[in-house]
Amino acid sequence: MKNLKKQPKNRVLDWSAEFETLAKISVNPLLRKFYQAGAVSALAPIESVQLLAMDVETTGLDSQSHSIVSIGVMPFTLNRICCGNSLYWVIKPSSELNEKSVTFHHITHAEILDAPVFAQVLDPLLEAMAGRVIVVHYRNIERAFLDQAVRRYLGEGLKFPVIDTMQLEAHFHRQKISWFGRLIGRKQQSIRLADSRSRLNLPAYHAHHALTDALATAELLQAQIATHYSPLTPVGELWN
Template sequence: MPRLGSNGSSRPNWPDYMAARAQQTGVPRLASFFAQGTLDPDMPIGEAPLVAMDFETTGLDGSRHDIVSVGVMPFTLSRIRPADGKYWVLSPRRQLSDESVAFHHITHAEVADAPDFASIIDELLALLAGRLVVVHYRQLERTFLDAAIRERLGDGLLMPMIDTMSLEARIHRQSWWARLRRWAGRPMASIRLHESRQRYHLPAYTGHHALVDSLATAELLQAQILYHYDWGTPVSALWR
């Protein structure tokens, strides 16, 4: 993982990390990606090129399960163009269980002739390069992306991400008002994607489709910044 910032804070120093990884990795494709660096930590979020990303997987453990579909949606705070999104169904290297099929509705027949994740790595890296990745629950996307890249290229991939679930937790679970509600015995607010979107009166989408969920995540970040932050907020205040 990235080292701590020079001020001793727990926030990773992503620019230094990316520069170091560009020198350390022996995988040319990853070296090229890391060498492009990341955004200036002081860049206002309103000026940042962003890309929402979502995975559907065969399970929740990145060491035992694999990615079965990927959705990415390039965007900015001012504009989302759904036509720019990309979606892949993939053939996982781990067994596709009946439980996961019921969850994301990607069937054994659909993955039978689908490509391996290895075939989309170059295109995916090109879409992520130069943009700040936005996800809803970074532990899943970060862990699975790193594991999938490591298994196929022999080295891992970490990068800064904005986690809309984490932002929602800061607002609705870690604020003084949220603590007061817990003290009064009130239930904690759900920070799942669907329920989070409801709080901002965003339209209801059918969930557990990687491209749809990437669009939903992009819209959620736009709403979170509008309601709780501003366009001048530096990206370093939001990424992890």
């Protein structure tokens, strides 16, 4: 039996109403079209929702001074991952590559030489996102970097609903450690993507490739719902 009592008690956000408002006040036609596509009802069961797993690789962790270097998106539902409809872009960043970030994502100066800038991939990216709930592992990266990138090119930010698989994992596997627990060396369980997948018996993938991580995140959410929730769980209880 699913442990439904442990579901996170989030304040349910009405993204459908939020999108209606944003569609009216957005100046740029790309953003207006995106918001006009609407958002699903917070009451919709997660099994009925069209999802889009997303991962971005960046030149650093500060969305104000660093920028996106690759994006991977993977459409899916609870029952199927649509690998054939996935999208992946290497992007010429607006900030310099540095050695530390290159060791993570392995995207080199040669690869970004003829890569498109973010503005050139924004239209197909928004088209892929339209009408779907975005799924990421640690929303502070994807949401913050996309918002800043859109602001740089369009002068307006980007808002969208997100299911954060890291947040879901933290709810089930992060507990406050007592002083005695710290004294004897007890540590918090890791909620990194690879470790979260391992707990649910999902295969190990090579990390820090945007498309592979998007696939890994899609599989993780499917496993989390199957293990901890019901397919009838309202999406509003899971998103931010």
